[in-house]
Structures are given as C-alpha cells and as structure tokens.
Amino acid sequence: MIRQKELAFDQAIDDMKHGSPILIFDDAKREGETDLIFASQFVTSDSIKMLRKEAGGLICTTIRKKEADLIQLPYLEEIYERFLPYGKKATNTSDMGYDKHSSFTFTINHRSTYTGIPDMDRQVTISKLVEFIKNIESKEDIVDEFYTEFRIPGHVHLLIAREGYFGERRGHTELATYLVERAGLVPSATLAEMLSDSGRAMTFEEARNFAVEHNLTFIEGKEIIEKWTND
Secondary structure (H helix, E strand, O other): OHHHHHHHHHHHHHHHHOOOOOEEEEOOOOOOOOOEEEEEEEEEEEHHHHHHHEEEOOEEEEEHHHHHHHHOOOOOOHHHHOOOOOOHOOOOOOOOOOOOOOOEEEEEEEEEOOOOOOHHHOOOHHHHHHHHOOOHHHHHHHHHHHHHHHEEEEEEEEOOOOOOOOOOOOOHHHHHHHHHOOOOOOOOOOEEEEEOOOOOOOOOHHHHHHHHHHHEEEEEHHHHHHHHHHH
C-alpha cells in the first residue's frame, strides 16, 4: 500500500507541474516555519499578490548553486566577510539556532522594470530570470549578459540552494528548489514565509489548516529529504 507521505510528495510534484502553489513545513527542530511555494516559471503578478497578502513573509526566488556559479553570484555572507572590517563578527551564526549558513545572495531588478517593487515588476524580474536560467548553457558571455539584463540591488531577493541540496543545509531554499527540479521544471522556486495574525510565524497547525481551507498540498521537509536520500 502506498503510504500517505508518498502520496503527499507525488501530489506536490504534480501541483508544481501544473503551476499550483504548495506549502512546505521545514522541521520543528529547525525554523519550525511553513513557506508558500510556487515554481518560478509559473509565477504571475497574482502569485506575487498571494505571497504578499496570504503568506506575508519575505518574497524570495531560489536558484541552484550551479547557475549561481555560472553567473558568479556569491553568498552575501562571503561578501561581508571579505570586504567589511567587521564582516566575520557580523556573519557569526553561533547564536542562530536553526542553521549555520544563510542562502541569501544579491537582490535584483530586471532592467525593463521601473521601481521593481510592484507585483507586476517582481513578476517580470522573476520570469526573465527563469528565461535566463533556461537558456544559460547557450550564452557565450554569461556574466556580461546577466548584468546587461539585470541590475543590482533590486527588489527580488535571490537565494542559492547549497550544492547537493541536503548534505549541508536543509532549509526552504533547498527543499523548494529540489522539489521543483524533481518536477522537471526550471530549477527555481519563489516563496515566502507564512505569517500569522498573532505577529509570529504560522504554527504547524495554522499552516496545515490554511492548506485545507485553500485546497493546497501541505508537505513536511522530512518527507522531501527522505525521497532525496532514497534516490
């Protein structure tokens, strides 16, 4: 008999293939938070609106380490440590209970946008990034083309999934990007944390109830990692 968690994984993959958002709870021993996730190639201005109004956390877009290296995008903590006199002190994570590393890199705007912050502007930036990634192997001067098309800083926060996904880090960046890649889509997800009217992050129960009310798939990070482990 197929176990329920296998059904959740397969349903999450199917939903992403059809452009539907899903919810991923990372782990009670980690952030203990749930993110609302879209496959980036299906992001519309309505997707951004949903992330902004229904989720409420920071809207970010993920890429794999492979593409980040080709574009020469560093992790922000590496930049701070190298160029700020107090960088290593500022990026010290010994007091951060849920992880050792951040996945943040630069923020970007597509150059066709104006301020870059409206839903439609962010959708354009994300869609153009997806198109860039999709065709990245055919580009001759990747770095020059990237900065000809995008400006830094901007209003789309980019996150880089760690190499190999879960060997080093098991955050929403890795969980979402791995799931999108498993779905056979352009390996980029757009996401935001689910926040509660309590002023805190949604609890596991609140997020699961939201999924039921909105007919969305809810999956736990451990289910995704188990699939990755057994692949």
